[in-house]
Amino acid sequence: MNSVLFKSPLVALFMALFLVTGCASAPAPTTSMNDAALQISDPLEPVNRGIYVFNDALDLFFLEPIARGYKTVLPEQVRKAIHNMLSNLNEPVVFANDLMQWKISDAGTILGRFVINTTVGIVGMFDVAEKMGLEPHDEDFGQTLAVWGVGDGPYLMLPLFGPSNPRDAVGKVVDMVLDPFYWIVRDTDEDTIERASYVRTGVRLIDKRSRLLPVTDDIRRTSVDPYTTVKTMYHQNRLKEISDGETEEHEVPAYDFEFDFEDEE
Amino acid sequence: MLLRYRIVLFAFMMLAFMPTSYAMALSPAENFVKELTDKGITEVVEADVSLEEKRKRFHDLFVKAVDLPSIGRFVLGRYWRKASESDRDGFIRSFKDLTVLTWSDRFDEYSGQRLDFLGTQPAGKKGTQVFVKSRVLQSEGEPVEVIWRVKKKDNGFKIIDIVIEGASMTMTYRNEYASVLQNNGGNVAALSDLLDEKTATFTP
Numbered sequence: 001m002n003s004v005l006f007k008s009p010l011v012a013l014f015m016a017l018f019l020v021t022g023c024a025s026a027p028a029p030t031t032s033m034n035d036a037a038l039q040i041s042d043p044l045e046p047v048n049r050g051i052y053v054f055n056d057a058l059d060l061f062f063l064e065p066i067a068r069g070y071k072t073v074l075p076e077q078v079r080k081a082i083h084n085m086l087s088n089l090n091e092p093v094v095f096a097n098d099l100m101q102w103k104i105s106d107a108g109t110i111l112g113r114f115v116i117n118t119t120v121g122i123v124g125m126f127d128v129a130e131k132m133g134l135e136p137h138d139e140d141f142g143q144t145l146a147v148w149g150v151g152d153g154p155y156l157m158l159p160l161f162g163p164s165n166p167r168d169a170v171g172k173v174v175d176m177v178l179d180p181f182y183w184i185v186r187d188t189d190e191d192t193i194e195r196a197s198y199v200r201t202g203v204r205l206i207d208k209r210s211r212l213l214p215v216t217d218d219i220r221r222t223s224v225d226p227y228t229t230v231k232t233m234y235h236q237n238r239l240k241e242i243s244d245g246e247t248e249e250h251e252v253p254a255y256d257f258e259f260d261f262e263d264e265e
Numbered sequence: 266m267l268l269r270y271r272i273v274l275f276a277f278m279m280l281a282f283m284p285t286s287y288a289m290a291l292s293p294a295e296n297f298v299k300e301l302t303d304k305g306i307t308e309v310v311e312a313d314v315s316l317e318e319k320r321k322r323f324h325d326l327f328v329k330a331v332d333l334p335s336i337g338r339f340v341l342g343r344y345w346r347k348a349s350e351s352d353r354d355g356f357i358r359s360f361k362d363l364t365v366l367t368w369s370d371r372f373d374e375y376s377g378q379r380l381d382f383l384g385t386q387p388a389g390k391k392g393t394q395v396f397v398k399s400r401v402l403q404s405e406g407e408p409v410e411v412i413w414r415v416k417k418k419d420n421g422f423k424i425i426d427i428v429i430e431g432a433s434m435t436m437t438y439r440n441e442y443a444s445v446l447q448n449n450g451g452n453v454a455a456l457s458d459l460l461d462e463k464t465a466t467f468t469p
Contacts, residue, residue, distance in 0.1 A: 221463065232441065236431045257436065258390065
């Protein structure tokens with residue numbers, strides 16, 4: 001069943017977007033920092049805004065209430081165990097991306113984590129490895145592409161998937177096929193395994209959404225333009241994730257813009 | 266979807282500080298942030314007082330620790346220059362009121378998280394600003410990276426930005442407000458009214 005997803009138009013769409021826009025990512029704007037600190041390319045803004053409204057409505061009526069219920073019904077310890085299991089299941093993908101970014105020591109950490117947590121941690125429910133000093137980290141193929149020098153391209157608000165860009169959208173698809181469980185499910189005739197993979201996808205979504213509640217609550221309450229708030233946050237957060245473990249001493253992080261530029265001396 | 270940046274909430278920030286349990290030599294800038302957050306925890310977040318009193322105490326702490334004029338100037342960008350004195354003051358007041366309420370509303374989510382200091386780094390080019398790096402240890406999931414941008418002022422420091430998981434608070438506001446101002450002809454007073462409308466949705 002999952003194979004249907006992979007052959008679906010969704011993938012074709014991502015690929016098309018990538019080919020059309022991804023490779024042609026605009027060079028960094030040369031306007032002075034003062035006038036245009038952190039410009040985010042968004043040529044599709046009218047379309048993106050439309051999709052944002054659609055996503056937001058869907059979220060408001062379905063996903064957010066489910067996430068809130070999930071948080072209310074399940075005690076923190078249970079949610080934590082679920083989150084740990086999901087992270088554990090994703091670690092083969094992190095491992096592959098570590099290798100592709102030539103982060104050998106990080107790959108080793110992840111391998112150790114996966115082995116220890118899957119066994120001692122009982123299918124990943126308990127993050128025993130972290131207590132042994134093997135701290136978790138995240139990598140995805142969008143980040144790997146960035147490390148390889150691929151630009152992000154224009155901002156994209158994807159239906160259902162949320163904020164993205166051509167590079168990160170392609171990354172999502174590649175991460176899916178980097179996941180060994182994807183191939184296990186694809187080649188199985190066992191209904192149980194197939195069902196388990198749907199459960200995993202669903203729970204992963206709810207887990208992510210529930211952990212974002214504080215952020216989205218505040219955006220809903222305080223932002224006078226949530227679309228722009230989400231876009232700016234997504235962009236900055238991705239820059240940070242990409243530069244994790246990359247930033248050289250002399251490199252200036254994205255958040256180090258000149259602050260006093262207007263009329264102060 | 267949005268997962269990786271449970272960023273925003275500066276509120277969420279304020280919930281997250283705790284004295285580090287071990288003694289360590291901290292730089293003056295780090296000490297400033299540490300004392301401020303310690304104070305926020307003991308005298309506001311964990312204090313056994315009404316919500317109203319918490320909001321009041323937090324307001325006073327906030328106004329003292331944060332360089333609101335600098336932030337106002339930065340988040341309004343070029344619109345600041347064109348705004349009248351009273352529009353600037355009005356904006357700063359509206360911005361402050363909304364921020365204080367938002368943060369105050371998050372205090373009851375605090376559950377003893379610890380703030381670890383990870384050193385400092387110069388910020389900007391003028392040599393008067395410093396990034397104080399810290400991380401908040403969560404009960405689940407990866408720690409949240411929080412970077413405080415502070416500016417030397419008079420005999421101490423003032424906060425001018427907070428960067429959570431890479432997202433600068435002032436930059437995020439700047440883009441958000443610029444988007445509104447672009448569409449309303451640069452009317453700062455109208456933007457302040459929008460912020461006041463948001464403020465009014467909080468329970469008194």
